[in-house]
Amino acid sequence: MVEKTVFVVFFSGDQAKAKILKICGSFGASCYPVPEEMVKQRQIFREVSGRLADLEATLDAGIQHRNKALESVGSQLRxxxxxxxxxxxxxxxxxxxxFDVTKKCLVGEGWCPIFxxxxxxxxxQRATLHSNSQVGIIFHEMDTIDSPPTYFQTDKFTNAFQEIVDAYGIARYEEANPAVYSVITFPFLFAVMFGDWGHGICLLLGACVLILREKKLSxxxxxxxxxxxxxxxxxxLLMALFSIYCGLIYNEFFSVPFHIFGKSAYECREKTCSDAHTAGLIKxxxxxxxxxxPSWRxxxxxxPFLNSLKMKMSILMGVTQMNLGIVLSYFDAKFHGNALDIRYQFIPQMIFLNSLFGYLALLILIKWCTGSQADLYHVMIYMFLDPxxxxxxxxxxxxxxELQILLLLMAIVAVxxxxxxxxxILKKLHKERFQGHTYRFLGTSEMDPDSEPDSARSRHDDFNFSEVFVHQMIHSIEFVLGAVSNTASYLRLWALSLAHSELSTVFYEKLLVLAWGYDNLVVKLVGLVIFSFATAFILLGMESLSAFLHALRLHWVEFMNKFYHGDGYKFRPFSFALLADDED
Structure with missing residues (x-):
């Protein structure tokens, strides 16, 4: 709709009429002459009204035709x-x-999986037959110095784990894939921090709903x-299953312990004893x-008991996973035939890590098995201060x-x-190769130094010893310092597990138990509702997200930096299936 203002202009003389018409025309005004006779005015009004009615009818017919056309097109638009x-x-x-001008054909180069x-x-071949082409399509392999892209075959189960790894970096071609191990280690480390089989069942129900409605939601x-x-x-789904398992180990169901696997090892010393005092219990x-x-609750x-248990358990898991990362670096170097990395990287790294923190893990296991009261903090500190x-x-x-002195010396030698x-060694090997190239070329060109090819000179210039040495020094310092910081980083398993347990206990005792202590039904219902919302939004929402992010950190930094470079690029084949979801 266009709104217009109606106005009447009175003028005298043809000259003024011409000026007024010119001004009205420049501003897009529609001019209608108004005769003095009333009969002629009515006649003009009827003519204008008729034209307007015809225009409205034409517009309505156009709109109806457009709507019919769009309705017929709408179903086909996608x-x-x-x-x-x-x-x-x-x-x-x-x-x-x-385009090959001589042979008049198109030439394309690309990557494809071997299978x-x-x-x-x-x-x-089918395309050649269907297109009735007189020229066959030639397909053959090419030699190239370019690094191939990386392609991992995944399904709907493993795809999410591969995406977690790819978010850190795409693997090099023929590099060990951390996603294979993350399928188990990632949800398990999450469950160590989120261990409560009541909360695990809630996660399991949510995962089952998503999986059962998979076709509809997709x-x-x-x-x-x-x-x-x-x-x-x-x-x-896996995080929920492992959370149930760890919750059964912690014996926590919304922070409440149960006698699931038999009776407690402790009983009351007298007929009545307080659960809050171990003095009233006897094994x-x-x-x-x-x-x-359950009697510990x-x-x-x-x-103190849970602190000690979860802290030592975190160290054991951290040392195990870091050793797994170093072992994977060995298999990666062995696969690529890199003996230098095995001798001067894998072996000293294993010696350094296990001389210190592997020894600490051994002490923890011995203390658990023997029931010793030894102070492991004192042992590790004075292993350095007073060996x-x-x-x-x-x-x-x-x-x-004697073993501690030997391990300390081995750790010092490993650096x-x-x-x-x-x-x-790299400098020596490069120098030998370069001298061999120079000798051959000088022997065939009568000792002319200028006859040395540019390729041999470029290979000689490409090797920069100072850059290689600085890179190796940074890598060594990073590993030595990282061995300490990464082991300490695994203590987040202990901290988050303890925080989750204590927060769950607070919600249970201060909301649910306190509200159900009243005789008023309204107070009980309000307490139950608040407890449910706190459990859903804080423990199942925020705490699960926090544990997920910490498990992500432990894999990206503490585990994958031992063997994973992640500087490759992904294989992206031409596919019509991907176009439907592509908004670009």
Whole structure:
């Protein structure tokens, strides 16, 4: 609709009329002459009204025709859009090909998986037949110095774990893939921090809903949060199962312990005893068969006991996973035939890590098995400050002092072992290769120094000893310092597990138990509702996200930096299936 202002102009003379018409025309005004006779005015009014009615009828007919046309097109619009995208993608790909003028054919170069070679040949032969082409399509392998892209075959179960690794960096070609191990280690480390089998069951129900409605949800447009949750539905499933397992070990169901696997090893010394005081308990039978004894809950020794248990358990898991990362670097170097990395990187790294923190893990296991009261903090500190000092009551086994001195010396020797040999050996090997090239070329060109090819000179110039040495020094220092910081970083397993347990206890005791202590039904219902919301949004929402991010950090930094470079690029094949989801 266009709104216009109606106005009347009175004038005298033809000259004034011409000026007024010119001004009105310049401003887009419609001019209608108004005769003095009333009959003629009515006649003009009827003519204008008739023209307006005709215009409105024409516009209405045009709008109806347009709506019918759009309705008939609407059902085909998505199919046409995809068709146009396919046509555009085909022409964009054809533009990447080179035109051979002499043979009058298109030449294309690209990567393909080895297993797909036979499939590609069959498809090209069918394309030749269907297009009635008189010239066959030639398909052959090419030699190239370019590094190939990386391609991992995944399914709906493993895809989310591969995406977690790819978010850190795409693997080099033929580099060990951390996603294979992350399928188990990632949800397990999450569960160590989130261990509560009640909360694990809630996560399991959510994962099962996403998996059972998989077909329906995959065809819908989801929000950013739901799309992330749906994409990681199998990750959530494993996190839930491992959380139930760890919750059974911690013996926590919304922070409440249960006698699932039999009776407690402790009973009351008298007929009545307080659960808050271990003085009223006495051990009467074998230890609780699986997990933490429920009698520890509410006792004065609960927090020190769980602190010690979870802290030592975190160190054991951290040392194990870091050793796994170093072992994977060995297999990676062995696969590529890199003996220098095995001798001067893998071996000293294993010696350094296990001489210090592997020894600490061994002490933890010995202390658990023997029930010793030795102070492991004192043992590790004085291993550096006073290696030859008397251990006294902190001695766990015969020959411990001599072993500690040996391990300390091995750790000290491992540092220069990592730092110095590799750069000098690389320099020597490069020099020998360069001299061999120079000798051959001088022998064939009558000792003319200018006859040395540019390729040999460029190879000689490419090697920069100072750069190689600095890189090796940075790598060695990073590993030595990282061995300490990474081991300490695994203590987040202990901290978050303890925080989750204590927060769950606070919600249970201060919301649910306190509210149900009243006789008023309204107070009980309000307490139950608040407890449910706090559990859902804080423990299941924020705490699970926090544990997820910390598990991500432990894999990206502490585990993958031992062997994973992540500086490759992804194989992106031409595919019509990907165009439907491509908004660009």
């Amino acid at each position: 199919r046409w859009t995809i068709m146009v995208k396919k046509e555009k993608a085909v022409y964009d790909t054809l533009n990447m090909l080179n 797909a070679k036979s499939q590609i040949k069959d498809v090209l 065809s819908q447009k989801l929000g950013s949060f739901m799309e992330m949750a749906f994409g990681g539905r199998y990750v959530i 009467v039978r074998d230890p609780y068969p699986f997990g933490v004894d 509410g006792s004065r020794s609960e927090l 030859s000092g008397n251990l006294g009551e902190n001695q766990l086994f015969w020959g411990q002092k 220069p072992w990592m730092l110095f040999p590799k750069p000098f």
